Amino acid sequence: MPVNWCTSCKCVLANEEVVEGVCERCGSEVIRKEKSQWMLRITKYADRLIDDLDDVDFIERVKTQQRNWIGRSTGTEVTFKTNTEDDITVYTTRVDTLFGVTYTVISPEHPLLKKWQPLIKNWDEVAAYQEAHPEKEIIRLGIGDVTQPLAKCVVDAMHDAVTEMGTKEGFHGYGPEQGYPFLKQAIQGYYAGRGTKLDEDEIFISDGAKSDLANVLGLFDVDNTVLVPDPVYPTYVDDNVTDGRKIIYGRTSQENGFLGMPDENVKADIIYICSPNNPTGAAYTRDQLKVWVDYARKNDAIILYDAAYECFISDGDLARSIFEIEGARECAIEICSFSKIAGFTGTRCGYTIVPHELEREGMNINKLWLRRQTTKFNGVPYVVQRAAAAVFTESGMAEIQQNLDYYRKNAKVIADALDECGVWYCGGKNSPYIWLRCPGGMKSWEFFDWLLENCGVVGTPGVGFGECGEGYFRLTAFGDAEKTKVAAQRIKAAIQTL
Numbered sequence: 001m002p003v004n005w006c007t008s009c010k011c012v013l014a015n016e017e018v019v020e021g022v023c024e025r026c027g028s029e030v031i032r033k034e035k036s037q038w039m040l041r042i043t044k045y046a047d048r049l050i051d052d053l054d055d056v057d058f059i060e061r062v063k064t065q066q067r068n069w070i071g072r073s074t075g076t077e078v079t080f081k082t083n084t085e086d087d088i089t090v091y092t093t094r095v096d097t098l099f100g101v102t103y104t105v106i107s108p109e110h111p112l113l114k115k116w117q118p119l120i121k122n123w124d125e126v127a128a129y130q131e132a133h134p135e136k137e138i139i140r141l142g143i144g145d146v147t148q149p150l151a152k153c154v155v156d157a158m159h160d161a162v163t164e165m166g167t168k169e170g171f172h173g174y175g176p177e178q179g180y181p182f183l184k185q186a187i188q189g190y191y192a193g194r195g196t197k198l199d200e201d202e203i204f205i206s207d208g209a210k211s212d213l214a215n216v217l218g219l220f221d222v223d224n225t226v227l228v229p230d231p232v233y234p235t236y237v238d239d240n241v242t243d244g245r246k247i248i249y250g251r252t253s254q255e256n257g258f259l260g261m262p263d264e265n266v267k268a269d270i271i272y273i274c275s276p277n278n279p280t281g282a283a284y285t286r287d288q289l290k291v292w293v294d295y296a297r298k299n300d301a302i303i304l305y306d307a308a309y310e311c312f313i314s315d316g317d318l319a320r321s322i323f324e325i326e327g328a329r330e331c332a333i334e335i336c337s338f339s340k341i342a343g344f345t346g347t348r349c350g351y352t353i354v355p356h357e358l359e360r361e362g363m364n365i366n367k368l369w370l371r372r373q374t375t376k377f378n379g380v381p382y383v384v385q386r387a388a389a390a391v392f393t394e395s396g397m398a399e400i401q402q403n404l405d406y407y408r409k410n411a412k413v414i415a416d417a418l419d420e421c422g423v424w425y426c427g428g429k430n431s432p433y434i435w436l437r438c439p440g441g442m443k444s445w446e447f448f449d450w451l452l453e454n455c456g457v458v459g460t461p462g463v464g465f466g467e468c469g470e471g472y473f474r475l476t477a478f479g480d481a482e483k484t485k486v487a488a489q490r491i492k493a494a495i496q497t498l
Helices: 042-055 060-070 095-100 112-119 123-132 152-165 181-192 209-219 234-241 286-298 365-376 382-391 394-421 444-455 481-495
Strands: 002-006 030-034 076-081 087-092 203-206 225-230 246-251 270-274 302-306 332-337 350-353 425-427 433-437 472-476
Touching: 042 060, 152 382, 152 394, 181 203, 181 382, 203 209, 203 365, 209 234, 209 302, 209 332, 209 350, 209 365, 225 234, 234 246, 270 286, 286 302, 382 394, 394 425, 394 433, 394 481, 444 472, 444 481
Parallel strands: 225 246, 225 270, 270 302, 302 332
Antiparallel strands: 002 030, 076 087, 203 350, 332 350, 425 433, 433 472
């Protein structure tokens, strides 16, 4: 774990012994250094000291002095409601004074502060405190945003496109709403390289998978029943709840590797599949996807297949596209993104594949989607599409793989640490997400607090993705490599003390 290290005394210092970056004892520079440390569970240690005094042959007066010196007090946790609907839990030994409480004080390190930033009038003071206390650094392995910069070939293509737009000959105004042919053809080649044939007019360029996951629902009436996995990416639920559709949750668990399979007793019209899955990192085999395709065809259902993380798949038994499965062209729509494969989370570009064979109630879904896009969408900027097309060039794929390997190594660092602790998890190999069982029987939010307090690491509580996520936790490999190593070491050391 990181400690304060005096470069002269060659010893570890408490925070109070560091004054303006130098050692209080000798005045030498103090640096932050990773060192293995013995960690005492102070409360249990203190309890043992007090309880064992009964077995010590001391006079009673000395025992009383010892008990008072250790200073154990008994109290309770009280939950205060806030007007932001967040709860603040406070420990107190004086419950008799609660009726006189007029305010509470929250530490500058508390995770709620970030959420409340727009409401905090003295936020600059909070930020100054955090900056002045680098020893309080929090390593964030929660959100699924990428951290590596765009590949050079992508940036070069974007620069060239901007220059082109600055000339009369190269200027582009309104483009085709469904995307420029040069990008659609590049995507065609990407799929063909894996043996999957697509027609150019089956590919629709979008400003990201998240948008089309919501927009495609405009093709379906609100009386359709929707099947989502539990745990689930919240967008799937929210998109349908706001429309008023009935939602059925397909429960998954550690026993089935968090890969739910069809239940013949459950009938649904729209089925969400994300593989590799967010949040669990679990990925379906081709045989498992064939079962889902057969189920959808039998029930006249449509699969919305979220392939945002297909680029992380390295196992040859796992499908990169639903259209690798026989019969899928008659029952599936595939939605994909450049966010994870190429770091476009801030650039925004994706694509949706709607096969010609997909028809329901005499209507061709490809033609319906084309009509929707040309009516309600003005297309993705030319500059962005040129950048996206560069991803699929020979040099582009080589550079992209370097970034993907960077994240894969981060995932392995986290997975190796969990292996050494004997903690169950899935994901990590064919996915940037590691879905772990909370150690010590902790619940999701309990582990969140424990991880933040003991390791200075932030992740995502599994219960936030659904009831079946209770007792589980998601970590992401999208962080900085060095910080990921530090976080993994902290996590391993802390779990091994449980």
